[in-house]
Amino acid sequence: MQQGLRAVEQGRAIRTVTARERAYLDAVPHLYVDCAHISQPDRPLIISETSTVKAIAVASGYADSPVTSATFTIKPGAISTTTTLTASSNPSNLGDQVRFTATVTAASGPPPTGLVIFKNGSVVLGSARLLDGTASLITANLALDGNAIAAIFTGSTTDAVSAATLTQEVQ
Structure with missing residues (x-):
């Protein structure tokens, strides 16, 4: 039939x-x-x-x-995204404030909206909302030597999750 x-x-x-x-x-x-x-x-x-x-x-x-x-x-699937992460200064000195900036771009369409979580290893440093595809966090809470910093875009109803990492050297 x-x-x-x-x-x-x-x-x-x-x-x-x-x-x-x-x-x-x-x-x-x-x-x-x-x-x-x-x-x-x-x-x-x-x-x-x-x-x-x-x-x-x-x-x-x-x-x-x-x-x-x-x-x-x-409902369509989520649009893939790419996250990049930069530091205002790398290396930095112990106790200096460092600004971490995450930029999230979508494969198509407007800049993503939503939340970015910043982590140092498994410790959450904080979070920030995307504005025109970027989110920043300032911290001085970094240990000597290498710090494994991650920026995780949590996704949205239209945009997929993505993340980026960098090693922040502190002298």
Whole structure:
């Protein structure tokens, strides 16, 4: 048994998905995209933000007589990000204040928003919110020799987690 499902956006069919019979050991139908009747079928359906689409089940041979329909919300995966970390002075002297700046860039779209956590090894130094893709923290609480500093972008509903590290030398 096959049923056709058409994704409809603003009253216009954008893709046809075909549900086939369940596989022998599979509890859900397999879905296949059929773009035979779509202009520019080689172009993927790109979801760049949360979108709501309506799927209409149509009996075979009755394209204009929907059997049933359902509305689905599709959420895209998080956009990958890259974090870089810099220090205002490296090496620094014991007791000097050092500003650590994390810059977070997204693979596409606007600069990420959210929180960056700064750590020295496993010790949390503090956190700061991103503003135009950057967050900074100032500290003088650094030990002699090498300090393993990390900046961890915690991600958001649209942007993926990323992190960067550096070794802060203190003399």
